[in-house]
Amino acid sequence: MSDLTIWGRTNSINVQKVLWACEDMNLPFHRIDAGMEYGVNKTEEYKNKNPNGLVPTIDDDGFILWESHSIMRYLTRKFDQHKALYPEDLQICAKIDQWLDWYNTVGWPPMRTLFWGWIRTPEDQRNLKDLESTRQAFVQTMAILDQALSKSPFIAGNVFTIADIPLALLCYRWYNLPIERPVMKYLDAWYVRVQARPGFQKYSTAPLT
Ligand SMILES: N[C@@H](CCC(=O)N[C@@H](CS)C(=O)NCC(=O)O)C(=O)O
Numbered sequence: 621m622s623d624l625t626i627w628g629r630t631n632s633i634n635v636q637k638v639l640w641a642c643e644d645m646n647l648p649f650h651r652i653d654a655g656m657e658y659g660v661n662k663t664e665e666y667k668n669k670n671p672n673g674l675v676p677t678i679d680d681d682g683f684i685l686w687e688s689h690s691i692m693r694y695l696t697r698k699f700d701q702h703k704a705l706y707p708e709d710l711q712i713c714a715k716i717d718q719w720l721d722w723y724n725t726v727g728w729p730p731m732r733t734l735f736w737g738w739i740r741t742p743e744d745q746r747n748l749k750d751l752e753s754t755r756q757a758f759v760q761t762m763a764i765l766d767q768a769l770s771k772s773p774f775i776a777g778n779v780f781t782i783a784d785i786p787l788a789l790l791c792y793r794w795y796n797l798p799i800e801r802p803v804m805k806y807l808d809a810w811y812v813r814v815q816a817r818p819g820f821q822k823y824s825t826a827p828l829t
Contacts, residue, residue, distance in 0.1 A: 624649040628675030634688040640819030719783040769806035788814040
């Protein structure tokens with residue numbers, strides 16, 4: 621039994637990572653809307669829990685934690701009975717961490733530019749030249765994933781892990797932005813596999829807003 625509270629709006633990619641991990645573990649939780657139009661995250665009370673004023677934050681029976689990847693690691697270590705989502709094997713763990721770090725440092729920054737440009741910027745204020753050069757650079761970023769996925773069915777090896785979650789959410793944005801994309805055989809096939817996960821179906825398919 622868990623006594624878990626998650627703060628965060630469901631259209632936030634970082635909140636979606638945590639919700640997806642919970643869904644795949646069948647882990648019950650109580651969620652409080654926070655962020656953007658819901659506010660909450662800039663209040664003193666919230667910032668006492670998470671000084672960054674960002675979502676998600678969790679409270680697990682009094683234990684407060686923020687940073688979506690750290691939260692996924694913590695929750696799967698504690699609650700994943702099958703030890704499948706974040707296995708104990710040192711080298712599999714290291715590969716998972718490698719891809720989680722890669723997401724933060726290489727994958728997300730250009731996608732953030734594309735996402736804000738195409739979804740959150742009014743049409744007459746878009747810098748189309750910058751968006752096109754970011755798109756071209758992002759194709760090279762996705763080619764790194766495609767290449768990695770030519771070697772194993774999931775990003776950290778033979779089984780689905782928490783490393784696949786942020787990458788699948790990144791790809792959901794990639795596949796749903798109104799931009800040109802080359803076919804990537806291995807990435808496309810992996811994306812079909814990860815879409816079958818309960819967490820993807822429940823939390824990742826909302827329109828991009
Ligand atoms: N590195 C942090 C980033 C958290 C973050 O940037 N959250 C965004 C939402 S995706 C946020 O709180 N934005 C302000 C808001 O929603 O009001 C994590 O992975 O949890």
